[in-house]
Amino acid sequence: MKKFKSLILLFLCLVPITGMVAHEPPIAKISSWILESNNPEQMEAIAQKFEIVSRNENQFEIYVLEPAIAEFKTLAPTAIPVSMDIDGDAQQKLFSLFDFSNGYRDFATVNNTLMELAQRYPHIVKLETIGTTNSGLVQYGLKISDNVQIDEEEPELLFTAATHGDEIITTEVLLRFIEEILAGYDQNQRLAALVNNHELYFVPVVNPDGFNSRRRYAGNVDPNRDYPWPGNENKIPVKCIANMIEFFHQRQFVGSIDFHAFGEMVMYPWAYTKTSPPPQDEAIFSDLSRRMTAANAYTYGQISKVIYVAQGSSADFYYWKFRTLAYGIEIARSKAPRVDQIPSVLNDVREMTYQFIEYF
Numbered sequence: 001m002k003k004f005k006s007l008i009l010l011f012l013c014l015v016p017i018t019g020m021v022a023h024e025p026p027i028a029k030i031s032s033w034i035l036e037s038n039n040p041e042q043m044e045a046i047a048q049k050f051e052i053v054s055r056n057e058n059q060f061e062i063y064v065l066e067p068a069i070a071e072f073k074t075l076a077p078t079a080i081p082v083s084m085d086i087d088g089d090a091q092q093k094l095f096s097l098f099d100f101s102n103g104y105r106d107f108a109t110v111n112n113t114l115m116e117l118a119q120r121y122p123h124i125v126k127l128e129t130i131g132t133t134n135s136g137l138v139q140y141g142l143k144i145s146d147n148v149q150i151d152e153e154e155p156e157l158l159f160t161a162a163t164h165g166d167e168i169i170t171t172e173v174l175l176r177f178i179e180e181i182l183a184g185y186d187q188n189q190r191l192a193a194l195v196n197n198h199e200l201y202f203v204p205v206v207n208p209d210g211f212n213s214r215r216r217y218a219g220n221v222d223p224n225r226d227y228p229w230p231g232n233e234n235k236i237p238v239k240c241i242a243n244m245i246e247f248f249h250q251r252q253f254v255g256s257i258d259f260h261a262f263g264e265m266v267m268y269p270w271a272y273t274k275t276s277p278p279p280q281d282e283a284i285f286s287d288l289s290r291r292m293t294a295a296n297a298y299t300y301g302q303i304s305k306v307i308y309v310a311q312g313s314s315a316d317f318y319y320w321k322f323r324t325l326a327y328g329i330e331i332a333r334s335k336a337p338r339v340d341q342i343p344s345v346l347n348d349v350r351e352m353t354y355q356f357i358e359y360f
């Protein structure tokens with residue numbers, strides 16, 4: 001009887017555990033395709049449903065989730081497949097080529113870095129918690145300013161990286177950018193002015209679920225197509241983006257840069273339409289872009305004209321809702337350059353970002 005009872009007890013214990021297994025939709029593979037097209041209507045129809053990730057004149061690279069491949073082929077019968085599983089390919093490449101112990105930082109090391117910096121420079125650095133993701137990971141950020149514990153009357157600026165989790169160069173470069181400023185603050189007047197005259201906020205990993213598993217998306221969602229936009233004002237975004245929006249609401253960001261990789265392009269709204277922003281705004285966006293790209297010779301322009309129409313991007317949302325001078329910047333020439341190439345990417349980003357901060 002005793003044995004029987006303990007069996008029942010075991011059974012009762014097991015039921016809630018197995019019952020708790022999450023019924024998340026399976027992670028779909030992302031395939032990559034190249035399409036040559038001179039047909040704007042065709043490309044518009046494709047952009048409505050799929051992600052156009054890069055463009056070289058009339059050649060487009062497009063990402064398609066595996067279950068939607070048949071639908072994609074009806075819109076793009078001449079597209080040529082490049083990879084049937086970009087995340088799988090990237091993981092193989094990343095884990096075989098890169099040493100995460102001394103080049104790129106993994107998610108746990110990124111968080112440790114942020115906590116250490118907040119401890120080492122408590123007079124100018126404050127750790128911020130943005131929120132928790134669908135899989136329970138915490139999004140951390142740093143505030144960097146003089147009198148960092150109080151909200152001063154200084155321009156507030158936001159810098160974000162790894163909205164796409166596989167664009168690991170963005171996180172690493174943003175961390176090194178932060179570390180340089182903090183290390184030089186006491187000796188270098190220019191760096192001190194950046195910190196003292198602004199409230200700088202950094203979120204090195206917007207999409208921890210993607211970053212932690214070296215995948216582009218958060219689950220099956222592209223976070224940079226998931227913001228509400230003028231054609232879908234009530235869109236409910238994936239958790240990591242909803243947290244960013246809430247964080248944005250609590251502050252008054254006058255400028256923001258969302259770092260992506262790759263392409264060496266400085267881009268501003270709109271993304272969702274080829275219509276330009278009002279002339280006075282467009283003049284500011286392009287004037288500031290010119291200053292930012294003077295040293296690194298990145299190309300610049302309106303997102304929808306430089307790449308293609310894309311709905312639900314961060315730059316559109318922050319400009320649309322808050323009139324923030326919101327940029328999306330594609331850095332580097334790959335999502336994960338070799339470790340010995342990281343310093344040259346940082347060189348490109350450094351002066352560009354100083355120029356951006358000093359504008360405000």
Ligand SMILES: [Zn+2]
Nearest residue numbers: 164167260261
């Ligand atoms: Zn990206």
